[in-house]
Amino acid sequence: MFDFFVKSGLKRILFLALCWWALTEGASAWAFGVPVILIALVSSFLINPSGYRPLYGLPRFLGFFLWHSLLGGIDVARRALHPKMPLAPAFVDFSLRLTDEAACVLLINTVNLLPGTLVAELDEQRLQVHVLDKGLPILESLRTVEERVAALFGRSLNQAGDTPHA
Known part of the structure; x- marks a missing residue:
């Protein structure tokens, strides 16, 4: 179960970071972006703990x-x-x-x-x-x-x- 959260968490962080980078057009807004990504990560696990992939x-x-x-x-x-x-x-x-x-x-x-x-x-x-x-x-x-x-x-x-x- 722990492996699932690590693997799923890494995939989600990568996806969220990529989205943040695209939204900010690569700007150096990471001081604000990292907390936003972490909040989104926690929210994604609360909303979708099973990790099914609708994408x-x-x-x-x-x-x-x-x-x-x-x-x-x-x-x-x-x-x-x-x-x-x-x-x-x-x-x-x-x-x-x-x-x-x-x-x-x-x-x-x-x-x-x-x-x-x-x-x-x-x-x-x-x-x-x-x-x-x-x-x-x-x-x-x-x-x-x-x-x-x-x-x-x-x-x-x-x-x-x-x-x-x-």
Whole structure:
């Protein structure tokens, strides 16, 4: 167990130092950076003690997210510029299949950043999502985002909550 923390800690310190160096553009801000890196290291162990690595699937997830953000932005712009502004707002309930708390947080933030959707409420294993057009395949989109987040975190989806409803 000690070896895990040493190996994982060294990898995390290296990653955090690299991020700090990139953010400061190589400036000599290490007097401030070292304490920040140490605080981030301790926080990372508190948030993710198991050391699972969601970064392996990150490029694929980012590609998915950027593509759908672009499509959603085009859709919102089209609706805003359309003379009749075709909107059919509604609240949609979505039963979560994810059980990992960190993955759920990323799912909620991802849904909020995609144009046309906003998570209005999280209640145990259910999201209430405000949508601009209830006629769109919202539930399928939410399932897809949930599956992508689960894959990013290396988590399986709980089959008990597999029946979202509008």
